[in-house]
Amino acid sequence: MTGRSQTVNQPAVDEPQKVGAEVEDKTTQAENTGAQPASVQVATQVVASLIANGVTEVVVCPGSRSAPLAYALAAAEKAGRINTHICTDERGGAFYALGLSRAARDLGQNQANGSTESEQQAPVALVMTSGTAVANLHPAVLEATHSQVPLLILSADRPAYLRETGANQTTQQPGLFGAAPVWEFDVDAGYPPAQIPALVARAIAGANGTLSNQPGVAHLNLCFDTPLVPNGEITIPELASAGLPASPQPFTLPRPMLVNRGRGRLTVPTNAVVIAGDGAGPEAAYLAAKLGLPLMAEPSSGARGHGLEAEYRTLWDADPCLSDYQSAIGLGGKLTELAKKVETVVVLGHPTLSRPITALMAHAQKRIVVTNWATWNGSLQPGDEVLTLTEVLASVAGSMGVAGGETTHDVVKASGGASGGDAAASDTSYNDSSESMHNDSLLVARPEKREWLVAWQQASLAALPRQLCGVSEPLTQDRTELTRELVAALLWQQASWDGLPLIVGASSAIRVMDRVAGALGQQKLGTQEIIPAGPAPIVFANRGLAGIDGTLATAAGIGRHVGxxxxxxxxxxxxxxxxxxxxxxFALGQDGQRVPMQVVVWNDEGGAIFAGLEHQQAPAELFDRYFRTKQRFNYQHFAAAVGAKYEKVTNPAELTRLTNWDGQTTEIMEIVLPWPGE
Ligand SMILES: Cc1ncc(C[n+]2csc(CCOP(=O)(O)OP(=O)(O)O)c2C)c(N)n1
Structure with a gap:
């Protein structure tokens, strides 16, 4: 550590607060000795260490106990060394931070700043005061944990001696998040400031999953004693970084002896499929394309409609990316004959959306999980395999002549770049006796493999026209039915055209999207205009725990990251x-502006998803009260109250409004839909 403007630690002593006093959180100025109070010294070291180790974004919620951090962050932001985001509501603020961090993880750092450098991933940090303010983070903490998103919580606390005394806003904050954090530490008041950088470096490494391969939430609980205000200006020292390993994804899992790694490369029979759950990434599309296997990609997998698979269309004579694979597998708990033939499923990411996928994974004789996280998804049965994505991509890259040691991203680019594509594909070779990739034999696109792919493609298209009420017809205004499917397919189409991120809520929204994403052609709604397909849309969903909470705040964070x-x-x-x-x-930018957002609400007055579950058989009154929970809400008045534009759609012709959003404003679009079956 090379602190330049370090000052001597002078721990301040706090009086126990009077129990029951109205305002116990009074701050006092430090004696004007020139030295900063201990709280500010610690906060200064925290902020300097964040900067030194690559943290650029900090979400700050207002409070007094967290004031030392606020003052230090303000000084750092004024010096142009860090960005703060102010959220008055910690629950929403935590989801906003989750969105910022998830977008940085999946899309790369500093999109809004236009940086193209591949920088080291750093968690988004969150600062809040003590008490319920910290507890309000819990939903987003769990979501981050279960979707491997790095977050660093810097919770302010009162000195430990005030715990269990009834002191105001004081509770047991260490351990508050139970088993969720990947790393946690309680820093009592009086902790030597010089030791703070080492702690912060550990916290950042923990959140990133550096060496552990388990990214998630790190929690640093910081007890501050009064005084909480700085003595004059704060100077944030320039610290050297802790020199943490650059890659959060080392080559192998930490305990390879526990993992059946097979031969370290993917060996699959013809009757296999690739399942890409949330966060799988374009690598899933790439693998499916290379192996010529049907791809069942959830909307937020990052693998759907990626275009990589289209490059292999000529090779396999069918597009591996399936649309309505749920119907092809079999709805209503019964597998189709085609699905029964599946022997092996190759699983990437976190599939959660449909019972057909769960049934298919259970039915298959073998599951091959491809992951880079220690917390892989799926419970392994004897004979199943876990392979690291790094290993699998490395073997594929080898067969394509891409130099070893390239990053995952480079491997993917190599297949889609100007010199990649078909040339790269024709370098790929398969051994006659197995479907493993080898360097020296000729490419064999076997007829039975093509048949398998075509059979799945046809089965997945079969149900679509009905869902989209005539998708093969031009998208004119003559449609008579306003359906969830049409709205979802249009939004996907729009997102793919203009590249603006699409965030899909839990419940029916993501499930309907799963069935129809990418199913619409290139015709613009209400016109004869044909617009060429854009790149894969950027789609996110909170599928870690699939909560219906925090969706708009997460979306704001994603928008802020992308700019x-x-x-x-x-x-x-x-x-x-x-x-x-x-x-x-909510979460205003430095320019004082909120993130522009088009919020499309399909309003069927209650939880329609339950109408498709077994609970629909409950007595009507019970169902309405305990499951549907019908809400009558005036969206127009609400829009006016929050300064948003309001649009209402009640028939298909009005859907052109969906496509008129300018991307600059906040708009609430209420789409009035009938209750399922009515
Ligand atoms: C935080 C949270 N609380 C409760 C649930 C359980 N839940 C799942 S879907 C749902 C209803 C969602 O209704 P709506 O958003 O109107 O979507 P719809 O299915 O009607 O389209 C509920 C309450 C949940 N997933 N997350």
Whole structure:
């Protein structure tokens, strides 16, 4: 550590607060000796260490106990060394931080700043005061944990001696998040400031999953004693970074002896499919394309409609990326004959959306999990395999003549870049006796493999026209039915054209999207205009725990990272759960502006998803009260209250409004839909 403007630690002593006093949180100025109070010294070291180790974004919620951090962050931001985001609501603020960090993880650092450098991933940090303010983070903490998103919580606390005394805003903050954090430490007041950088470096490494391969939430609980205000200006020292390993994804899992690694490369029979769950990434599309296997990619997998698979279309004579694979597998708990033939499933990411996928994974004789995280998804049965994505891609890269040691990203680019594509594909070779990749034999696109792919492609298209009420017809205004499927397919189409991120809420929204994403052609709604397909849309969903909470706040974080407006598709209960994140004061940027957002709410007055579950058989009154929870809500008044534009759609012709959003404003579009079956 090379602190330049370090001052001597002078721990301040706090008086126990009077129990029951109205305002116990009074701060006092330090004696004007020139030295900063201990709280500010610690906060200064925290902020300097964040900067030194690559943290650029900090979400700050207002409070007094966290004031030392606020003062230090303000000084750092004034010096142009860090960005703060102010959120008055910690629950929404934590989801906003999750969105910022998830987008940085999946899209690369500093998109909004236009940086193209591949920088080391750093967690987004969150600062809040003590008490319930910390507890409010819990939903987003769990979501981050289960979707491997790095977050660094810097919770302010009162000195430990005030715990269990009834002191105001004081509770047991260490351990508050139970088993969720990947790393946690309680820093009592009086902790030597000089030791703070080492702690912060550990916290950042923990959140990133550096060496552990388990990214998630690190929690640093910081007890501050009064005084909490700085003595004059704060200077943030320039510290050297802790020299943490650059890659959060080392080559192998930490305990390879526990993992059946097979031969370290993918060996699959013809009757196999690739399943890409949330966060799988384009690598799943790449693998499916290379292996010529049907790809069942959830909308937020990052593998759907990626275009990589299209490059292999001529090779396999069919597009591996399936549309309505749920119907092809079999709805209503019964597998189709085709699905029964599946012997092996190759699983990437976190599949959660449909019972057909769960049934298929259970039915297959073998599951091959391809992952880079220690917390892989799926419970292994004897004979199953876990392979690291790094290993699998390395073997594929080898067969394509891409130099070893390239990053995952480079491997993918190599297949789609100007010198890649078909040339790269024709370098790929398969051994006659197995489907493993080898360097020296000729490419064999076997007829039975093509048949398998075509059979899945046809089965997955079969149900689509009905869902989209005539997808093969031009998208004119003559449609008579306003359906969830049409709305979802249009939003996907829009997102793929203009590249603005699309965030899809839990419940029916993501499931309907799963069936129809990419199913619409290139014709613009209400016109004869044909627009060429864009790149794969950027689609996110909170599928770690699939909550209906925090969707709008997460979307705002994603938009802030990208520096653009975002589209959101949610059901009415999901909207209401997080409506406060549309307040005009939520997460303002340095320019004082909120993230532009088009929020498309399909309003069927309650939780329609339950109408498709076994609970529909419950007595009507019970169902309505305990499951549907019908809400009558005036979206127009709400839009006016939060300064958003309001649009209402009640028939298909009005859907052209969906495509008119300018990407600059906040708009609530209420789409009035009938209750399922009515
Ligand atoms: C935080 C949270 N609370 C409760 C649930 C359980 N839940 C799942 S879907 C759902 C209803 C969602 O209704 P809506 O947003 O209107 O979507 P719809 O299915 O009607 O389109 C509920 C309450 C959940 N997933 N997350």
């Amino acid at each position: 653009a407006g975002v589209r959101v598709l949610v059901g009415d209960l999901t909207f209401l759960h997080d409506a406060m994140s549309l307040l005009p004061t």
